[in-house]
Amino acid sequence: MKVRQADGDEAISSPIWISGGSSNQHPVCSITTPSNGSTFSAPAIITIGANASDSDGSVTKVEFYQGSTKIGEDISAPYSISWSGVSAGNYSLTVRATDNAGSTATSLPVSVTVNARSITVRADSQTKVYGRSDPELTYEVVSGSLMGSDTFRGGLSREPGENVGEYSINQGTLNLNDNYIITFLESSFTITERPVTVTAESKMKNFGDTDPGLTIIITSGRLIGTDTFHGSLCQGKR
Ligand SMILES: [Ca+2]
């Protein structure tokens, strides 16, 4: 731009671009794919395609947005990007075209939904003998699958208790990232009776003496913690 100063000298500024000047037509653009309301499964790879044109010049770039966040651009037709690793959620997509004169235009938005993946996990049923330590609580995926390098976090837990009986195995802290909805199927944890073999010790007495105390010894297995035998032995004739 040339400027005449008060003293009559002329100065030349660096170039000034005037966006959307009256002589330049704005470009036009629209999203061609995905269609409005499309759904995907997380983590999604979404190909976004756009048309863009400029009636009195050329399109120099098309930028792709999710909300106000730019997710990519393409400088040559056909205009498209692959948006990958998209988490579950709702997104509003737009494209913005720029022409050779620096004028821009933004498309109408397209809404897409990325759904969390369904996965069903079932606890394996477990048993242990009374007094033993718990086996590892394991599970299996009975429907759905993990994507890529996704892994489970945390682990199962069971209803507390150490006596003989049946307890439930529940989800505990087992979890996945927000791209999944877990359905958990509980299973049972059974504590079984502990086998203990006892043998009465042989006793003798002389005729007329009082009976000696009858005693037992454990010949296989053992008692747990402070457990004791109840009741008493009876004597029979042999
Ligand atoms: Ca133009």
Ligand SMILES: [Ca+2]
């Ligand atoms: Ca291209």
